Amino acid sequence: MPLSRWSSRHKKTFNKKKKEKWDGNFRLPPKPDSYYVQTKGCCRWCGNTILNEDGTINTRKTWHEDCATEYLLIYSSGEQRAQLWNRDKGICNHCGKFSMGWQADHIRPLVEQKGVLEEDLDWSYYKLENLQTLCKKCHRKKTNSEVVLKGKGKVNYKKII
Ligand SMILES: [Zn+2]
Numbered sequence: 401m402p403l404s405r406w407s408s409r410h411k412k413t414f415n416k417k418k419k420e421k422w423d424g425n426f427r428l429p430p431k432p433d434s435y436y437v438q439t440k441g442c443c444r445w446c447g448n449t450i451l452n453e454d455g456t457i458n459t460r461k462t463w464h465e466d467c468a469t470e471y472l473l474i475y476s477s478g479e480q481r482a483q484l485w486n487r488d489k490g491i492c493n494h495c496g497k498f499s500m501g502w503q504a505d506h507i508r509p510l511v512e513q514k515g516v517l518e519e520d521l522d523w524s525y526y527k528l529e530n531l532q533t534l535c536k537k538c539h540r541k542k543t544n545s546e547v548v549l550k551g552k553g554k555v556n557y558k559k560i561i
């Protein structure tokens with residue numbers, strides 16, 4: 401279940417346009433074809449049927465709850481923060497201290513998906529498991545070391561994390 405009230409507040413996020421060619425923005429990966437179809441009983445995110453507990457098809461829904469959660473984690477920054485807060489409660493994953501001004505950080509940076517073709521995108525980059533809470537100080541440190549390592553050619557994330 402998404403943590404934010406998605407049905408009302410995310411009307412904009414859920415709007416349905418025609419699928420366009422992806423502009424290559426790795427921060428906003430392209431939505432699947434099923435997103436634009438909206439068949440009742442069929443999930444717009446994973447494309448699979450939505451079943452009731454008794455195994456019949458639920459024709460009133462167009463989203464699995466888990467899929468809506470996953471979808472909003474990518475396309476809604478509010479939901480992203482809500483999910484991270486729910487898991488980490490503002491505690492920095494590096495220094496272990498609570499921080500009011502905590503920041504969301506992708507453990508393996510999304511920039512690694514830059515220039516990747518739509519069919520080759522690695523969706524694990526966009527999941528909650530690849531997100532962590534960092535305090536401002538640790539976030540800055542991580543970002544700086546990423547830049548340094550990148551300059552040396554090979555990025556070694558084990559070292560950073
Ligand atoms: Zn689904």
Ligand SMILES: [Zn+2]
Nearest residue numbers: 492495535538
């Ligand atoms: Zn920290």
